[in-house]
Amino acid sequence: MASIARALRPLARSATASSRKVRPSFAKSAPQIRCLSATAPRRDIDISEIPPTPISHLSETENLMADSVSKFAQEVILPKAREMDEAEAMDPAVVEQLFEQGLMGIEIPEEYGGSGMNFTSAIIAIEELARIDPSVSVMCDVHNTLCNTAILKWGSEKQKKELLPRLATNTVASFCLSEPVSGSDAFAMATKAVKTENGYKINGGKMWITNSMESDVFIVFANLDPSKKYKGITAFIVEKGTPGFSIAKKEKKLGIKASSTCVINFDDVEIPKENLLGKEFEGYKYAIGLLNEGRIGIAAQMTGLALGAFENAARYAYNDRKQFGKLIGEFQGMQHQMAQAWVEIQAARALVYNASRKKEAGQDFVRDAAMAKLYASQVAGKVSSQAVEWMGGMGFVREGLAEKFFRDSKIGAIYEGTSNIQLQTIAKDLQKQYTN
Incomplete structure (x- = not known):
């Protein structure tokens, strides 16, 4: 199969070139948006x-x-x-x-x-x-x-x-932020870094790290000055194979089982000063910005999952499964459930694509990303559960993908900010907007 990227590059270059020809006349006077x-x-x-x-x-x-x-x-x-x-x-x-x-x-x-x-x-x-x-x-x-x-x-x-x-x-690369007691409260991290003559030394552990079995590069967040609390957090680049670095445990999970999720330990891991990412004490800002963008990606994963679960079940309901002499997709009760599910999937996708476009435009998209991730994960869980029921016994067995989509959907409400964290992000932004 020919490379997707190679085939699309000429179009991408053409689009970029044409966009650069247009210069806003109001650019100097436009208000600066901070996001x-x-x-x-x-x-x-x-x-x-x-x-x-x-x-x-x-x-x-x-x-x-x-x-x-x-x-x-x-x-x-x-x-x-x-x-x-x-x-x-x-x-x-x-x-x-x-x-x-x-x-x-x-x-x-x-x-x-x-x-x-x-x-x-x-x-x-x-x-x-x-x-x-x-x-x-x-x-x-x-x-x-x-x-x-x-x-x-x-x-x-x-x-x-x-x-x-x-x-x-x-x-492959991994993003190492979470720890055993530092999940939703990501900045309560215990992993520490100290300066050395030639660079830095990292000690501590990370948990729930995606891609860790396949990765050779790790973006690691550690506190360089605990007296500054979360403002001491600094980002580093650590390569697999560095002495003291080890993958301690691969988690056995409910869903997304093919994706590796591991515990990582740092035992006097020495890295050169060139492996500092950005500036010292700026890691907390980097993490916030990256996670706000990453939530749009997780929301897209959830809308894709919901689409996959729906399509898999809809084909079965409309073409194969019969009850009382009729395809079950012909019963009004089924039709209404499927119509409602489709509406919710498309609503979630609208939130995802709106957040993505706002990010590309440089607008404040933090609330939009939180809404997209929250709702997309809810829809994925609901639709994948319904899809199992629509398929009956064939949805429950491990022959097809229905039960896998159902299991995989649960993680959407947990990683890169739980649903409660998304609600809190939305609520705080609304409070700021409507407080006199």
Whole structure:
């Protein structure tokens, strides 16, 4: 299969070139928008003259991305999805092909070997992969929206030149923030770093780290000055194989079982000063910005999962399963349930794509990302549960994908900010907006 990224690059370059021709006349007088985003506001596009379009409208490049990733997922991932779930391991050939297709460096510029596409293209890829296997989707998501973005935004020129070509072509990365007592309260972390003559020494442990079995590069957050509390948190780049670094335990999980989730230990892990990511004591800002963007990716994973569960069950209900001499999809009770599910899926997708477009436009999207993740995870859980019921016994057995989608859906309400954290984010923003 030809590389998806290679096929789409000319279109992406053409779109970028045409957008640069338009310069806003009001740019100097426009109010500056401050948002906790790892992406700088766009100043090269004047959208005031562009006719409004549906939120779900995709560019030619984005449409081709959706079609290409869908085909790739159907042909390459689907035949292995059940086997990988049962083995609780990602097939190395799938990982290799994700790189070959350019899906692990979607936003990395071409000069570093990446695909050079926009954030929404990454969201589209994540959603399409999740329609077949949410485990593969989350590998792509974390690698692109958290790890690649961290290096692109805060990496030194040396780090970009050394790491980005690897991350785009053959090296998986992990984002190491959570700890046993530092999940929702991410900044209560106990992992510490101290300065040494040649760099830094890290001690502590991380938990629930996605991609850790496959990764060779780890973005690690540690407190360089506990007296500053969360403001002492600093980000570092740690390579697998560094003395003192170890993967202690691989978790056995309810869902997304092919995605590796591990405990990582740091025992006097010494890294050179060149492995500092960005600036000292700025790690908490980096983590907030990255997680706000990453939530859009998780929301896309959940909408993709909901679509996959719905489509799998709908085909069975409309074509195969009969009761009382009729296909069950012909009963009004079933039709109404399926119609309601479809409405909720599309509402969740609208939230996801709206948050993605606002991020690309440099607007404040924090509330939008929280709403998208909250609602998409709720819809994924509800629809995947209904899909099992619609399929009856065939939905309950491990022959097909229905029960797998149901199990995989639960994680959406937990990682990258639980549903309660999303509600709190939304509530705080509303309070700020409506307080006199």
